[in-house]
Amino acid sequence: MITVDLRSDTVTKPTPGMLEAMWSAKVGDDVFGEDETVNALEQKAAEMFGMEAAIYCPSGTMTNQIAIKCFTQPLDELIADQTAHVYRYEGGGIAFNSGVSTRLLNGYRGLITAEMIASEINDENIHYPRTSLVVLENTVNKGGGSCYTLDHIKPIAELCEQRDLKLHLDGARIFNALAHTGDKAVDYGTYFDGISVCLSKGLGAPVGSVLLADKATIKYARRIRKVLGGGMRQAGFLAAAGIYALDHHVERLKIDHAHASILGEELAQCAWVTNVIPVETNIVLFDTLEPAAAVLAKLAEKGIKASSTDTHRIRFVTHLDVHAEGVEYVVEVVKSL
Numbered sequence: 001m002i003t004v005d006l007r008s009d010t011v012t013k014p015t016p017g018m019l020e021a022m023w024s025a026k027v028g029d030d031v032f033g034e035d036e037t038v039n040a041l042e043q044k045a046a047e048m049f050g051m052e053a054a055i056y057c058p059s060g061t062m063t064n065q066i067a068i069k070c071f072t073q074p075l076d077e078l079i080a081d082q083t084a085h086v087y088r089y090e091g092g093g094i095a096f097n098s099g100v101s102t103r104l105l106n107g108y109r110g111l112i113t114a115e116m117i118a119s120e121i122n123d124e125n126i127h128y129p130r131t132s133l134v135v136l137e138n139t140v141n142k143g144g145g146s147c148y149t150l151d152h153i154k155p156i157a158e159l160c161e162q163r164d165l166k167l168h169l170d171g172a173r174i175f176n177a178l179a180h181t182g183d184k185a186v187d188y189g190t191y192f193d194g195i196s197v198c199l200s201k202g203l204g205a206p207v208g209s210v211l212l213a214d215k216a217t218i219k220y221a222r223r224i225r226k227v228l229g230g231g232m233r234q235a236g237f238l239a240a241a242g243i244y245a246l247d248h249h250v251e252r253l254k255i256d257h258a259h260a261s262i263l264g265e266e267l268a269q270c271a272w273v274t275n276v277i278p279v280e281t282n283i284v285l286f287d288t289l290e291p292a293a294a295v296l297a298k299l300a301e302k303g304i305k306a307s308s309t310d311t312h313r314i315r316f317v318t319h320l321d322v323h324a325e326g327v328e329y330v331v332e333v334v335k336s337l
């Protein structure tokens with residue numbers, strides 16, 4: 001029996017080429033700014049997105065939380081969709097790290113619009129927290145990999161400019177969004193004050209995320225990273241995996257999307273599946289007649305690992321380590337349930 005792990009795109013292991021790049025990395029003490037591989041990764045990522053500077057961090061949670069800290073003051077409020085990772089899955093860090101409250105919107109699959117944001121910006125009044133930041137997520141994890149296009153983002157960026165709000169992108173899966181929409185990474189820098197990019201999701205690095213912003217923000221971000229305990233020393237061994245991922249694993253995301261699309265189509269034919277959320281990228285969300293836990297147990301017996309996001313909802317995520325044979329096998333199994 002083969003095993004297929006569809007729980008998350010974080011479960012990938014480094015490829016032989018990536019390991020080779022890690023072994024041979026030139027390193028130094030990054031807290032002194034002397035790790036040339038970390039410096040190269042930061043410069044490469046910033047340039048790709050048309051931003052001035054970048055900082056390498058252990059996780060996407062840290063890059064998001066640092067961005068929120070950089071773009072707000074205590075007593076401020078940020079606006080995000082109610083599904084937002086920064087709100088739901090970062091342990092309450094917005095309040096803990098930044099002393100900021102969160103205004104939640106009800107977007108469509110986690111996607112929010114300028115109109116929705118405009119009506120939730122607080123007026124100048126001492127009763128109200130000061131609205132200072134908007135956070136978008138692209139793709140939206142809990143939305144089932146749903147995507148913003150730049151056309152959708154432009155009016156939001158204009159609103160933020162007019163109302164003096166910062167705009168941050170949780171781009172944990174931004175390359176999946178770019179693969180789907182055809183937008184260019186370099187154009188993102190025009191619209192966002194901060195961009196967080198995960199290297200350890202679909203890109204397949206074992207560890208790491210980068211936060212991109214202007215030079216002054218990144219200078220301050222280095223203080224925040226240090227106080228959070230994220231100042232790493234010879235981190236170039238890990239950053240080398242990030243550079244390798246940006247060079248070799250961006251183009252192939254299309255394969256993950258094609259695999260997710262096949263799974264979505266097959267699931268839609270299954271009598272035990274009541275609904276499949278339209279597949280855009282590498283995440284398939286679907287609802288089940290039986291409780292999700294019962295279905296997950298049957299899948300596990302067949303060597304297929306997945307997760308549930310609700311009592312009757314299951315999530316499949318495709319990635320680098322899910323090959324065509326694995327997808328064929330999952331199709332066979334779901335048809336037989």
Ligand SMILES: *Cc1c(COP(=O)(O)O)cnc(C)c1O
Pocket residue numbers: 058059060061062064085086137139140141170172173198201209
């Ligand atoms: C995974 C993820 C992150 C960051 O997660 P870490 O595990 O801390 O790297 C941030 N935002 C979204 C939408 C994610 O899916």
